[in-house]
Amino acid sequence: MTVQHSSARGSTHIDSPRGFSGTGDTNQLNPMFARAGEATDFPLNRLPEGESLGETAYQIVHDEAMLDGNARLNLATFVGTWMDPYATRLYSESADKNMVDKDEYPQTAAIETRCWNMLASLWNAPDTDNAIGTSTIGSSEACMLGGLAMKRRWQLARRAEGRSTEKPNLILSSAVQVCWEKFCNYWDVEARYVPITDEHKVLDGHELEKYVDENTIGVVAIMGVTYTGMYEPVAQIAAALDKIQADTGLDVKIHVDGASGAMIAPFLQPELEWDFRVDRVISISTSAHKYGLVYPGLGWVVWRSVDDLPKELVFDVTYLGGHMPSFALNFSRPGAQVLLQYYLFLRLGWDGYYKVQKASQDVAVYLSGEIGKMPAFELWNDGTDIPVFAWQLAKGHTDKWNLYHLSERLRLKGWLIPAYPMPDDLTDLTVQRIVVRNGLSRNLAESLIVDITEAVDYLDRLESPMPTEGLVSSFTH
Numbered sequence: 130m131t132v133q134h135s136s137a138r139g140s141t142h143i144d145s146p147r148g149f150s151g152t153g154d155t156n157q158l159n160p161m162f163a164r165a166g167e168a169t170d171f172p173l174n175r176l177p178e179g180e181s182l183g184e185t186a187y188q189i190v191h192d193e194a195m196l197d198g199n200a201r202l203n204l205a206t207f208v209g210t211w212m213d214p215y216a217t218r219l220y221s222e223s224a225d226k227n228m229v230d231k232d233e234y235p236q237t238a239a240i241e242t243r244c245w246n247m248l249a250s251l252w253n254a255p256d257t258d259n260a261i262g263t264s265t266i267g268s269s270e271a272c273m274l275g276g277l278a279m280k281r282r283w284q285l286a287r288r289a290e291g292r293s294t295e296k297p298n299l300i301l302s303s304a305v306q307v308c309w310e311k312f313c314n315y316w317d318v319e320a321r322y323v324p325i326t327d328e329h330k331v332l333d334g335h336e337l338e339k340y341v342d343e344n345t346i347g348v349v350a351i352m353g354v355t356y357t358g359m360y361e362p363v364a365q366i367a368a369a370l371d372k373i374q375a376d377t378g379l380d381v382k383i384h385v386d387g388a389s390g391a392m393i394a395p396f397l398q399p400e401l402e403w404d405f406r407v408d409r410v411i412s413i414s415t416s417a418h419k420y421g422l423v424y425p426g427l428g429w430v431v432w433r434s435v436d437d438l439p440k441e442l443v444f445d446v447t448y449l450g451g452h453m454p455s456f457a458l459n460f461s462r463p464g465a466q467v468l469l470q471y472y473l474f475l476r477l478g479w480d481g482y483y484k485v486q487k488a489s490q491d492v493a494v495y496l497s498g499e500i501g502k503m504p505a506f507e508l509w510n511d512g513t514d515i516p517v518f519a520w521q522l523a524k525g526h527t528d529k530w531n532l533y534h535l536s537e538r539l540r541l542k543g544w545l546i547p548a549y550p551m552p553d554d555l556t557d558l559t560v561q562r563i564v565v566r567n568g569l570s571r572n573l574a575e576s577l578i579v580d581i582t583e584a585v586d587y588l589d590r591l592e593s594p595m596p597t598e599g600l601v602s603s604f605t606h
């Protein structure tokens with residue numbers, strides 16, 4: 130793949146708006162796929178020596194991207210794969226904005242503030258004027274910031290008491306998203322994983338006192354566990370911590386990782402108390418690019434009050450001649466997504482978000498109902514928390530195939546539906562999961578059920594087992 134390019138090509142082939150150079154050079158003729166460079170290979174891992182025509186380079190990149198899976202059929206991802214044409218227009222109009230240039234783009238900065246203020250009130254902050262938040266590149270950065278604030282608060286309190294800050298620990302479910310493992314690794318915090326089991330499918334406060342001590346910087350509660358889509362009962366976890374405080378005096382706070390659920394629960398389960406209504410919840414993060422319905426590249430984190438975000442972590446940036454607090458890991462990052470979020474907040478409002486999320490939930494419940502009826506499967510959950518559910522193979526159903534084989538068969542039809550092992554203590558259990566997002570219509574869902582039924586029929590007719598060598602989950606959470 131290292132065919133040499135004539136470095137003169139860029140200069141001899143003059144791009145013409147009509148696709149015709151008038152030099153008699155047939156490489157310049159339309160129709161497409163006959164342009165200079167298309168008959169030769171570009172070097173894959175070295176910068177080409179010469180230029181190429183914009184059209185040629187475009188076509189080559191466009192064609193390669195075609196080999197990716199179809200984003201709309203990607204039922205593995207939580208991340209938005211569809212926005213309406215107005216959003217697309219706004220996106221291309223604002224692709225040039227850098228979020229960090231608050232002074233140069235004061236209106237985008239003001240819109241960012243409006244957005245997290247809306248979220249603070251959506252999440253029932255007791256005093257929204259006193260809450261503080263920021264946009265981030267996604268939940269991972271938002272979780273890092275939430276975790277760092279917890280760690281710093283703990284350090285400050287320990288130092289004030291003249292005690293050691295050597296060994297901070299954080300308590301989380303064994304089914305946390307990988308960003309929390311990174312947080313603990315990058316910032317030297319001991320991760321204390323509470324294993325999930327068949328009896329305790331999520332972190333629910335059970336035996337929490339065995340994990341909490343004076344070095345605990347906080348507890349992470351997940352609204353929408355990545356593996357299964359289930360909510361962790363935040364109020365119940367808080368009640369367990371109340372009891373621990375009564376017994377030991379330790380006052381441990383909660384960060385809610387609401388990557389998915391923080392944009393579902395306010396609409397579909399408004400009675401459920403998981404947010405700032407629970408006193409121990411100090412900060413909440415979400416991925417705007419998941420059920421916030423924005424294209425990839427945006428998250429949010431909000432603290433209950435400015436006092437909960439240690440001032441030492443906040444930098445001052447000048448903004449319209451004034452000052453603006455900034456707490457972020459990145460410097461430059463796209464500003465367009467913030468405008469897209471604001472567009473959706475205006476466009477949909479509470480009612481619109483309710484309708485979109487409800488439609489996804491209806492499809493999830495339909496799919497889990499159909500899959501649950503199939504004798505081959507047992508549901509792990511049904512998609513009534515966030516519109517995500519997982520299932521396992523029914524015990525004793527077959528020794529000929531497993532869920533990885535089913536995943537492969539469905540891929541033949543274009544569906545991307547991952548199978549993977551559950552986390553520690555349940556690693557023997559393989560599940561398969563569907564994430565229903567805006568854009569997976571009931572119609573498509575019905576086609577999916579037909580395809581799953583056919584795939585299962587095929588696999589069940591096998592007379593000898595499918596090979597299992599080399600079958601590994603390439604899926605990462």
Ligand SMILES: *Cc1c(COP(=O)(O)O)cnc(C)c1O
Nearest residue numbers: 267268269306308355386388416
């Ligand atoms: C997706 C996810 C994350 C990471 O979010 P990104 O926006 O992809 O960085 C963190 N926690 C949970 C529970 C998630 O589902």
